[in-house]
Amino acid sequence: MSQVQSSLLSLEKSYRQLVANIRLTRDDFEHQRFADAVRVSMQAKTTSFYLRLAMAAVVGAFVGVAVGLGLSLLEIYVGAERSA
Secondary structure, eight states: OHHHHHHHHHHHHHHHHHHHHHHHHHHHHHHHHTTTSSOOOSOOOOOOHHHHHHHHHHHHHHHHHHHHHHHHHTTOOTTOOOOO
């Protein structure tokens, strides 16, 4: 009878260990299931106001030079006195 009792205690201990391992595995699976749902690949950053201002100035200067060269090539001089 004592062998049966010790076997039952051993079986109960093994069963509890099995249930604990199953719960641990299930929790780990649930954790990993959604682990890559949100992946941070880059830090968030915002553009600077001055960078946009500088880009607008460069584009404006380029357009101004292009218009000036175009008018000069067409021999159209703005603000020049007309000669007869």
